[in-house]
Amino acid sequence: MGFSLQGDVVPHGMAAVIVAVVLLAMDWASLTVFMERLIALRRSRKQSRQFAALSGSHLRADTVDTVIAEADKFPGGHLPRLVKAALSHYRHAHETADASTLRCRSGRAGSWSAISKTWAPNCAAGSRCWPRWAR
Numbered sequence: 226m227g228f229s230l231q232g233d234v235v236p237h238g239m240a241a242v243i244v245a246v247v248l249l250a251m252d253w254a255s256l257t258v259f260m261e262r263l264i265a266l267r268r269s270r271k272q273s274r275q276f277a278a279l280s281g282s283h284l285r286a287d288t289v290d291t292v293i294a295e296a297d298k299f300p301g302g303h304l305p306r307l308v309k310a311a312l313s314h315y316r317h318a319h320e321t322a323d324a325s326t327l328r329c330r331s332g333r334a335g336s337w338s339a340i341s342k343t344w345a346p347n348c349a350a351g352s353r354c355w356p357r358w359a360r
Contacts, residue, residue, distance in 0.1 A: 272302030
């Protein structure tokens with residue numbers, strides 16, 4: 226039971242050879258994409274860990290700009306990109322009169338005070354307020 230070009234490939238015709246070549250090419254392409262995604266995931270995990278270690282102590286309401294600047298240093302990490310998007314949204318809602326995107330878990334919106342330039346949530350006592358996209 227051995228492989229021979231004359232006995233195994235020739236009787237099936239040229240169509241079988243073309244199909245086999247296409248399947249081998251697809252196999253190599255699939256393995257290449259798999260390896261590239263694996264490398265990208267490992268790189269992202271590494272950058273996310275570095276970002277978490279660097280900015281974990283800075284995550285307070287008065288240091289949002291610092292954390293966003295630190296997130297810019299890690300463009301390949303998933304966690305820094307997520308934190309940057311969330312804090313940018315929070316900063317925009319906090320600094321402008323567009324606080325309508327910040328809502329409580331109950332779905333009630335907060336109110337903007339033009340006098341004190343602060344956003345006060347209309348939440349029930351003890352509930353936490355989150356951006357609309359985080360509900």
